[in-house]
Amino acid sequence: MKTTKRQNKKSAGRKIFFQSPKGMRDILPEDQFIWEKIRDEAVKIAGEYGYLRIDTPILESADIFERTGEGTDIVEKQMYFIKDKKDGSLVLRPEGTAPIMRAYIQNGLNKIAQPLKLFYIGPMFRHESPQAGRYRQFYQAGFEIIGADGDPIYDAQIILASLRLLEELKIKNLVIQINSIGCKHCRLAYQRKLQQYYKNHQNKICKDCRERLQPRPLRLLDCKDEKCAPIKAKAPIILDQLCGQCKKHFKNVLEYLDELSLSYNLNPHLVRGLDYYNRTVFEIFSDMPQFSGLALASGGRYDHLSEMISHKQICAVGSAVGMDRVAELLKSSEIKHLPLKEQKVFLIHIGDEAKKKGLSLFEELRKAGVKAVESFGRESLKSQLKAADKSRARLSLILGQKEVFEEVIIIRDMKSGAQETAPLKKMVEEVKKMMKAPL
RNA sequence: GUGCCCGUAGCUUAAUGGUAAAGCUCCGCUCUGUGGCAGCGGCAACGUGGGUUCGAUUCCCAUCGGGCACCCCA
Numbered sequence: 001m002k003t004t005k006r007q008n009k010k011s012a013g014r015k016i017f018f019q020s021p022k023g024m025r026d027i028l029p030e031d032q033f034i035w036e037k038i039r040d041e042a043v044k045i046a047g048e049y050g051y052l053r054i055d056t057p058i059l060e061s062a063d064i065f066e067r068t069g070e071g072t073d074i075v076e077k078q079m080y081f082i083k084d085k086k087d088g089s090l091v092l093r094p095e096g097t098a099p100i101m102r103a104y105i106q107n108g109l110n111k112i113a114q115p116l117k118l119f120y121i122g123p124m125f126r127h128e129s130p131q132a133g134r135y136r137q138f139y140q141a142g143f144e145i146i147g148a149d150g151d152p153i154y155d156a157q158i159i160l161a162s163l164r165l166l167e168e169l170k171i172k173n174l175v176i177q178i179n180s181i182g183c184k185h186c187r188l189a190y191q192r193k194l195q196q197y198y199k200n201h202q203n204k205i206c207k208d209c210r211e212r213l214q215p216r217p218l219r220l221l222d223c224k225d226e227k228c229a230p231i232k233a234k235a236p237i238i239l240d241q242l243c244g245q246c247k248k249h250f251k252n253v254l255e256y257l258d259e260l261s262l263s264y265n266l267n268p269h270l271v272r273g274l275d276y277y278n279r280t281v282f283e284i285f286s287d288m289p290q291f292s293g294l295a296l297a298s299g300g301r302y303d304h305l306s307e308m309i310s311h312k313q314i315c316a317v318g319s320a321v322g323m324d325r326v327a328e329l330l331k332s333s334e335i336k337h338l339p340l341k342e343q344k345v346f347l348i349h350i351g352d353e354a355k356k357k358g359l360s361l362f363e364e365l366r367k368a369g370v371k372a373v374e375s376f377g378r379e380s381l382k383s384q385l386k387a388a389d390k391s392r393a394r395l396s397l398i399l400g401q402k403e404v405f406e407e408v409i410i411i412r413d414m415k416s417g418a419q420e421t422a423p424l425k426k427m428v429e430e431v432k433k434m435m436k437a438p439l
Numbered sequence: 440g441u442g443c444c445c446g447u448a449g450c451u452u453a454a455u456g457g458u459a460a461a462g463c464u465c466c467g468c469u470c471u472g473u474g475g476c477a478g479c480g481g482c483a484a485c486g487u488g489g490g491u492u493c494g495a496u497u498c499c500c501a502u503c504g505g506g507c508a509c510c511c512c513a
Contacts, residue, residue, distance in 0.1 A: 019486085019504065073511050077440075095513090128511065129440075130504095140513060208510085224509085272512095283513095295513065322513030350472060383467085385474035400472060414474075 023136030034327050042141040045165045051119035056099040062089035067308045068098040068276050078126040092125035096142045097318050105310045115148030133294045133325045144318035152249050155280040155317050156256030162297040162319045171286050178282040179270035180250035182242045190241040191217045201231045221269040237268035253280050276305040297321040344371035346388035350400035357404050368428040
C-alpha cells in the first residue's frame with residue numbers, strides 16, 4: 001500500500017535524481033555578471049602590472065603536491081585522487097602555486113626575461129567540510145613573481161596586485177595582515193623557543209595545543225581556545241627571533257609598502273597552511289561581516305618550493321585571491337546597481353511575415369554590432385512588449401504586416417514610450433543614433 | 440574528520456498524525472497593433488530511504504544536502 005503510493009508520487013512528480021556534489025555549486029546565469037566582473041578585473045590588473053597569463057592543467061601528478069605540501073592537511077587529507085587507466089596517481093589540483101612552479105621549470109621559463117610575472121585564474125579542489133565561503137571546488141585568481149633573487153620589492157608588488165584587485169572591485173575596509181616566518185634557520189630556532197615556552201605552561205593550554213606542540217608548533221599561534229589566549233599573548237614572537245638577513249628582508253618589505261602608502265597590521269600570529277613558505281606571509285581581509293575571519297586573498301614568499309620539484313633553487317613570491325568569497329561580497333551590492341535599461345534592442349513581430357523577416361533583421365543587427373534579443377515564440381504584441389520590458393531592453397523594434405509591406409519599422413524607446421518609424425534600410429543607423437543618447 | 444542546528448513550490452515563509460496555505464517569480468487571460476499597473480486563472484513542494492502507525496510532511500532512525508563551531512583554509 002505504502003509503496004504503491006510512493007511509487008505513484010514518484011512517477012507523477014518531476015523528481016530530481018541528482019544534485020551537485022557536496023561543496024560544489026552551479027554558477028547560474030543570473031550570477032554570471034558578477035563572476036565576469038571579477039575575471040575581467042583580474043585580467044585587467046594583471047595586464048596593468050605586467051603579469052602574463054598562464055593556464056596549467058586541472059590535473060597534476062599527486063607527487064607535486066605531496067612533496068611541496070608534506071605534512072599539511074591540504075595534501076594529506078584533502079586531495080581528490082583521479083583513477084586513470086594506468087592508475088597513476090593524478091589529483092585535482094588543490095592549489096595553484098606548485099603547478100605554476102612545475103610549469104616554469106618544465107618549460108624553461110627561466111630563459112626569458114626575469115623575474116617572470118605570471119597570472120592564473122581557475123578552479124581548485126579540496127575535499128573538506130563545506131561552509132559559507134568554503135567550497136570543495138573554488139576559484140582562485142593568482143599572481144606569482146618567479147626568479148628574482150628574493151628581492152623584497154617583489155613581495156610588496158605581489159601584495160599590491162592582490163590588494164588593488166580587491167579595491168577595484170569596490171570591496172571596502174581592506175586590511176593587510178603581514179608577518180615574516182623567517183628562513184629555515186631562524187624559524188627552527190624560533191620553534192624551539194616557542195616549544196620551550198609552551199612546555200613551561202603545558203597545564204594551562206588546551207588539549208589540541210598540547211598535541212600540536214611537537215609536530216607543528218607554529219599552529220599554536222592560530223589557536224582560538226580562550227584558555228590559550230593569555231599564554232599565546234605572552235608567547236615569544238618570531239619577529240624577535242629573525243636572523244639578520246630575514247629581519248632586513250622583512251624591514252624592506254614594510255618600507256616598500258610604506259612607499260606605496262599601503263597600511264598593514266603586523267600580525268605575529270599569522271602562519272600559513274602550506275609549508276613551502278618562508279619569510280613574508282600575508283593575508284587580506286575585509287571587515288564586512290559575511291565571512292568574519294576568512295581571508296579574501298593570501299600568499300607569501302616561497303624560495304624553496306622549486307627545490308622540492310627540481311634541483312634548482314628559484315626565489316618566488318605569490319598570492320591568490322578567493323573569487324568565491326569576493327563574489328559573495330559583491331553580490332548584494334552589485335545587484336543594487338544594475339542598470340534599469342541595457343543597451344540592447346528587442347525585436348517584436350506581428351504576424352507570420354514579420355516573424356520570418358525578423359529572423360534576418362536579427363542577423364542584420366548582430367552583424368552591425370547591436371545587441372538584440374527576441375521572443376519569436378510569442379505572438380501577441382502585448383506579451384512581446386511585456387517580454388521586452390522584462391529583458392530591460394532600451395529599444396523595441398516593432399515589425400507588423402503593414403511595416404513589412406511598407407519596408408519600415410517602428411522604433412520604440414522603452415523608457416519614454418516615444419516611437420518613430422524608420423525605413424528598414426536605415427534601421428541600424430537609427431538604432432545606433434538612439435542608443436547614443438544619454439539614458 | 441568531529442560536534443550542534445536545519446531541509447515544505449524556482450525564491451521567501453505558513454499550517455497539520457488524516458497528503459498542504461500564501462506572497463514573490465514564471466505562464467496565460469481580461470487587452471485579436473502597444474509593456475511597466477490592476478483583476479482573474481494556471482504550473483509548481485513536504486530532500487531521499489526505512490521504521491512506528493489503520494494512516495507520517497509531522498514522531499524515530501539512517502542517508503544526502505545546507506548552515507555554524509572545531510579542524511583547516513581562498
